Amino acid sequence: MKKIFFITISSIFIFLFGIGIWMTGTYNQLVKLNENIKTQWGQVETVYQRRADLIPNLVNTVKGSANFEKNTLNQIIESRSKATSIKINSNDLSQDKISKFQKAQEELNRSVGRLLLIVENYPDLKSTQNFYELQNQLEGTENRISVERNRFNDQVNNFNTYRNQFPKFIVANLFYQFKEKGYFQSHIGAKKSPLIDFRD
Template sequence: MKKNFLISIFSIFIFISVTMLWIANTYNNLVKLNENIKTQWGQVENVYQRRVDLIPNLVNTVKGSANFEKNTLSQIIEARAKATSISINTNDLNQNQINKFQQVQDHLNKTVSKLLFIVENYPNLRSTKNFYELQNQLEGTENRISVERNRFNEKVNNFNTYRNQFPKIIIANFFYQFKEKGYFQSQIGSKKPPIIDFSN
């Protein structure tokens, strides 16, 4: 009887130990995947910031044209201010937060695209060296934004897939920082990144 009791106690001890090791391993994997998302979010913010930093140079270059539409420049300055004022908590990258960030950035992109479209009526402005260099930098930045957003979505997919598997979801639901993360999504009617084209 005593031997059976010891075997039972030992079995319970082994079961608890294995369970605790599994919980610790799951937690550590969630931490690693979550940190990967935070790191990639930093990259996303970095490329968006690069675009925001280019805009004052673009506006200043365009201001040199005496008859250029002042209203368009004001809209860009306002959209840039909104884009720089939004801040996202990296511990709460849910779909709603990502959508807010994306909406503000898309608005900025539309105002810049409008400016570039209007610039086509100013051939002297289009031919300047500064404007040409800004064109290349904006095109490169838009490509970087697309690449970093795709990488972010991959990291989010890895995290969400791991955390939503049973029984890992039970552990994940105990901790706020392991809530399901949001994705960058295509806007309705947009299947490709914006095209910035100065040649016509």
């Protein structure tokens, strides 16, 4: 009788120990994947901030041109202000938060696009060295944004795929920081980066 009791208790203990080890491993892997997303989110914020930092220089260069449309400059300054005011906690990268951030950034993209299209009517401004350099930096930054957004989506995909597998989602659902993460998504009419190359 004692032997059966001992075997039963030992079996239960081994089973619980095995579950504990599995849960610890799953938790640690979720932490690793979550940290990868946070790191990549930092990269995304950095390239967006780089673009936001270029815009005042671009606006000041354009302002120097006589009779330039002040309404356009005001719109771009307002769009930049909105885009830079949206801060997302890296512990809460839900689809709703990512979409809100993306919407503000796309509005800034449209404003910059309008500004650069209007510059076409100012050949003297377009040919200045400052404008040319800013245009090249902006073009490079748009490319970096695209790369970093794709890398972010890859990290989110790795995390969401892992956390949604059975039975791992049971562990993931026990902790707030392991909620499913959101993606950057393409919107209709946003299949490519804004056209910012004005070289003939």
